[in-house]
Amino acid sequence: MNEELKIIWRRFFDWVMGNGPRPENEVIPPEAPPDLPFTRKPKDKYSRFHEPTLRERYNNWLELHGLHIFAILYSAMSILVCVVIVSLLLVTVAELPPFGHERNPANNEVIRRYVEHGGFETGAQNIVAGLILDYRAFDTFGESAVLFTAAVSVLMLLSASRSKNNLSGGGGKRFHSFSHDDAILRNVASLSIPIILMLGCTVVINGHLSPGGGFSGGAILSAALILCANAYGFDHVHSFLNERTFIFSSSTALMIYAMSKGYSFYTGANQIHSIIPKGTIGNILSGGLILPLNICVGLIVACTLYGFYALFSEGEI
Amino acid sequence: MLEKLFLNHYEAAAVILSGIGLTNLLLQRNLIKKIIGLNIMDTAVYLFLAAKGYVEGRAAPILLENGAGGWLRSSALYVNPVPAGLVLTGIVVSVSVTAFALALTLKVYEAYGTLNIDEALLKMTQEQEEIESEIENAEEKVLV
Numbered sequence: 206m207n208e209e210l211k212i213i214w215r216r217f218f219d220w221v222m223g224n225g226p227r228p229e230n231e232v233i234p235p236e237a238p239p240d241l242p243f244t245r246k247p248k249d250k251y252s253r254f255h256e257p258t259l260r261e262r263y264n265n266w267l268e269l270h271g272l273h274i275f276a277i278l279y280s281a282m283s284i285l286v287c288v289v290i291v292s293l294l295l296v297t298v299a300e301l302p303p304f305g306h307e308r309n310p311a312n313n314e315v316i317r318r319y320v321e322h323g324g325f326e327t328g329a330q331n332i333v334a335g336l337i338l339d340y341r342a343f344d345t346f347g348e349s350a351v352l353f354t355a356a357v358s359v360l361m362l363l364s365a366s367r368s369k370n371n372l373s374g375g376g377g378k379r380f381h382s383f384s385h386d387d388a389i390l391r392n393v394a395s396l397s398i399p400i401i402l403m404l405g406c407t408v409v410i411n412g413h414l415s416p417g418g419g420f421s422g423g424a425i426l427s428a429a430l431i432l433c434a435n436a437y438g439f440d441h442v443h444s445f446l447n448e449r450t451f452i453f454s455s456s457t458a459l460m461i462y463a464m465s466k467g468y469s470f471y472t473g474a475n476q477i478h479s480i481i482p483k484g485t486i487g488n489i490l491s492g493g494l495i496l497p498l499n500i501c502v503g504l505i506v507a508c509t510l511y512g513f514y515a516l517f518s519e520g521e522i
Numbered sequence: 523m524l525e526k527l528f529l530n531h532y533e534a535a536a537v538i539l540s541g542i543g544l545t546n547l548l549l550q551r552n553l554i555k556k557i558i559g560l561n562i563m564d565t566a567v568y569l570f571l572a573a574k575g576y577v578e579g580r581a582a583p584i585l586l587e588n589g590a591g592g593w594l595r596s597s598a599l600y601v602n603p604v605p606a607g608l609v610l611t612g613i614v615v616s617v618s619v620t621a622f623a624l625a626l627t628l629k630v631y632e633a634y635g636t637l638n639i640d641e642a643l644l645k646m647t648q649e650q651e652e653i654e655s656e657i658e659n660a661e662e663k664v665l666v
Contacts, residue, residue: 283548291541305578320597332583355618
């Protein structure tokens with residue numbers, strides 16, 4: 206029935222447009238199914254004799270426009286969520302105690318204890334150093350372990366791709382290498398690298414006396430290493446810091462940290478007298494274990510941060 | 523409420539910064555920009571912690587000499603030392619997470635040639651469909 210109607214319609218159309226008569230037994234080519242992006246291959250229901258139901262029309266419409274509508278809805282919803290969260294937090298902030306007031310609940314007996322007894326109990330002039338490397342040393346050990354784990358996982362991820370590149374003949378260098386013959390950079394680096402190294406060592410060693418400590422000093426040391434790598438080339442740094450020394454120094458520092466802190470936890474928990482002297486506050490050799498722990502942390506941080514830089518720019522340490 | 527917000531303007535700025543970071547994280551399609559959003563959120567947390575530890579008119583928590591060979595150990599002289607330790611933890615963890623995320627992003631770029639997460643997902647599904655059709659073809663051959 207439908208087909209006959211169509212043929213009649215065609216004839217009427219030809220007559221209106223003034224075309225010549227068609228052969229009697231003309232086969233009407235079936236319409237090509239619409240070429241939909243991101244869809245499965247069209248099946249029988251797309252044939253022209255099939256009357257699409259409402260559900261199928263909705264599905265087709267969704268396949269055509271769904272991604273676009275999802276993108277709009279997604280951005281609208283995420284902006285809404287962020288605005289709601291920020292306004293809720295702002296209401297909370299308005300209820301907080303005033304900024305910088307000494308009677309705030311954050312300044313409670315814990316702080317009084319740390320400040321009044323911290324100097325005696327840890328032997329460190331810098332209360333923050335005593336806090337993070339004596340009272341909360343286990344936490345800092347976890348931090349160093351997290352940093353080391355991150356460095357090792359980045360090493361694994363990026364060195365796997367390097368070996369694949371080597372197999373396919375792509376060479377080890379991932380990105381363009383710098384031209385390492387810049388005279389200005391070299392002269393400035395040769396002047397400033399010793400100063401930066403000295404500053405880093407000072408910050409690490411004076412960690413219990415002044416602001417600083419293992420983390421910030423280690424970051425300064427790694428800055429000196431990165432400057433050296435940029436001025437003289439990575440091969441120059443490889444002569445004293447390659448993958449083996451990197452892993453060796455980081456894990457040795459972690460092990461020394463764990464051993465010494467394990468000793469002090471053991472003696473502290475069992476009320477045994479520790480053989481490590483506290484020293485007098487203010488001297489360079491004071492603070493018990495804080496100085497060696499700072500040196501360990503500084504080593505780990507310096508190696509790890511330089512390792513990140515070398516891995517991301519060269520694909521190897 | 524605005525007066526109170528002005529009194530706590532550091533905390534308010536931290537909250538707004540973390541909102542900006544979260545929006546960045548949700549709306550950006552570029553993976554590097556997503557990581558930058560994450561870092562903005564981290565920074566907001568440090569600002570909040572540092573603001574909570576500050577006490578008006580007090581010195582940094584490093585013991586001062588009292589001039590007679592001893593140390594000033596009154597807790598009314600120094601600011602709160604605990605947030606400094608907490609911020610240190612946060613910085614270390616954020617550096618580690620950023621480095622790991624950047625390494626993963628580099629691997630995504632190597633595999634799919636794009637940093638856009640939508641394009642990468644599209645290529646991933648296309649590859650999966652290709653693999654599935656290959657498996658189907660192999661099964662048909664076996665059956666024939």
